[in-house]
Amino acid sequence: MSEIRWIVLDIEGTTSSTESVHVGLYAYARPRLGPWIDGRPGDPDVRSAVAQVKAEAGLPEEAATAEVVRVLHEWMDGDVKATPLKTLQGRIWAEGFAAGELTAHFFPDVAPALRAWHEAGHRLAVFSSGSVASQRPWFRHTDAGDLSTLVERHFDTVNAGPKREPASYTRIAQDLGEPATLLFLSDVPAELDAAAAAGWRTTGVRRPGEPSAAADFGPHPVVTSFEEVRVR
Numbered sequence: 001m002s003e004i005r006w007i008v009l010d011i012e013g014t015t016s017s018t019e020s021v022h023v024g025l026y027a028y029a030r031p032r033l034g035p036w037i038d039g040r041p042g043d044p045d046v047r048s049a050v051a052q053v054k055a056e057a058g059l060p061e062e063a064a065t066a067e068v069v070r071v072l073h074e075w076m077d078g079d080v081k082a083t084p085l086k087t088l089q090g091r092i093w094a095e096g097f098a099a100g101e102l103t104a105h106f107f108p109d110v111a112p113a114l115r116a117w118h119e120a121g122h123r124l125a126v127f128s129s130g131s132v133a134s135q136r137p138w139f140r141h142t143d144a145g146d147l148s149t150l151v152e153r154h155f156d157t158v159n160a161g162p163k164r165e166p167a168s169y170t171r172i173a174q175d176l177g178e179p180a181t182l183l184f185l186s187d188v189p190a191e192l193d194a195a196a197a198a199g200w201r202t203t204g205v206r207r208p209g210e211p212s213a214a215a216d217f218g219p220h221p222v223v224t225s226f227e228e229v230r231v232r
């Protein structure tokens with residue numbers, strides 16, 4: 001079997017608790033979305049994200065910010081991983097981290113494992129629905145110290161594609177290397193299925209108390225902690 005060169009990490013439910021994302025980050029973004037959008041009328045990324053929200057939600061182009069925010073809130077309530085929502089959330093969170101108002105939660109086994117894997121020569125990347133703009137500060141401002149220097153590459157639904165589609169993993173492999181040398185860790189079986197279909201190695205992360213505790217991981221190896229992940 002090929003040596004594992006890159007370990008690619010999902011965030012929510014894998015490195016970090018779902019509660020910390022939903023209660024910590026989502027609650028931070030929720031009241032800020034409207035004023036934040038209205039405060040950046042000339043920002044091309046914000047304009048593009050707002051236009052995408054309207055298109056995806058079937059709103060007219062002239063819809064008011066309040067209508068857009070209503071859709072964004074609905075998506076957050078359903079944890080819909082819509083790219084324009086992730087773009088807007090990510091920019092707001094990045095400011096929150098920079099201002100010292102947010103700290104990222106990591107499960108206690110994660111930071112020691114990342115340091116050990118890095119020390120052993122494995123390279124680390126992230127593939128999350130959370131935007132790259134939010135992934136970077138998430139790993140920099142953590143309750144386990146600054147982990148950002150361990151992570152060399154960041155992928156999201158913009159630069160790689162949807163996480164449940166094999167083509168996204170093929171795209172990442174074109175960047176990182178031979179699929180059989182890439183290991184993806186995730187709490188979502190459909191994401192692991194997509195990675196495996198692209199030739200990647202996979203491990204399901206079933207953490208007690210997380211939504212994945214009841215998931216069926218099918219043929220994928222399963223761990224409950226990063227201490228159990230086989231990287232050989």
Ligand SMILES: CSCCC(=O)C(=O)COP(=O)(O)O
Binds near residue numbers: 010012025131
């Ligand atoms: C930088 S943390 C943002 C987390 C987030 O918004 C998200 O949707 C996480 O989804 P994942 O693909 O990591 O399960």
Ligand SMILES: [Mg+2]
Binds near residue numbers: 011186187
């Ligand atoms: Mg996840």
